[in-house]
Amino acid sequence: ETGVTQSPTHLIKTRGQQVTLRCSSQSGHNTVSWYQQALGQGPQFIFQYYREEENGRGNFPPRFSGLQFPNYSSELNVNALELDDSALYLCASSLGGLNTDTQYFGPGTRLTVL
Amino acid sequence: GENVEQHPSTLSVQEGDSAVIKCTYSDSASNYFPWYKQELGKRPQLIIDIRSNVGEKKDQRIAVTLNKTAKHFSLHITETQPEDSAVYFCAASRGNQGGKLIFGQGTELSVKP
Helix, strand or coil, X not given: CCCCEEECCEEEECCCCCEEEEEECCCCCCEEEEEEECCCCCCEEEEEEECCEEEEECCCCXXXXXXXXXXXXXXXXXXXXXXXXXXXXXXXXXXXXXXXXXXXXXXXXXXXEC | CCCEEEECCEEEEECCCCEEEEEEECCCCCCEEEEEEECXXXXXXXXXXXXXXXXXXXXXXXEXXXXXXXXXXXXXXXXXXXXXXXXXXXXXXXXXCCCCCEECCCEEEEEEC
């Protein structure tokens, strides 16, 4: 198992609500990436944080936002939830440097939007 | 745009046989290619990775080959066991900071005893 943890494990929300997901990176890792994995598909990159700054973003609307804290833990916030936001949300941590970009995943948060 | 194609989508083999999964990437700047194994309800687990300065890498029963010219890389599992049954994902990235992983669609491997 990796040292990456996520909370909560499961979450049920209704359309229009807002949600915050949390991720604690592996010890010594300063980079956190977030991915959305719909059922039966590969993870899709949402964004990455390196030393508290956004460092790359995928094709997701602005209602997906994030934050990284001085201890390198991270949050993913999603506003105005839509049914299609139902998915497994994965975070991955890495060392964030030359040839140290191997990403280790957390267990994920299963979000259901009704 | 950046894309990774993965084949086959499902693969069924007998225990002890070999399994091969193939991926093709579109971004010629990609230089890092990890493979993840994901069991049902679990996190993706890194099983092997390769960088663009290497053509082949092996770890016990698992090997990965990379053909940069063809933008193609493959996962080879020998002497398959029932516990190898899972979904396998290939991915490609430019590496370093901001190295987002572009994943393939996944291959569901079933190893029959």
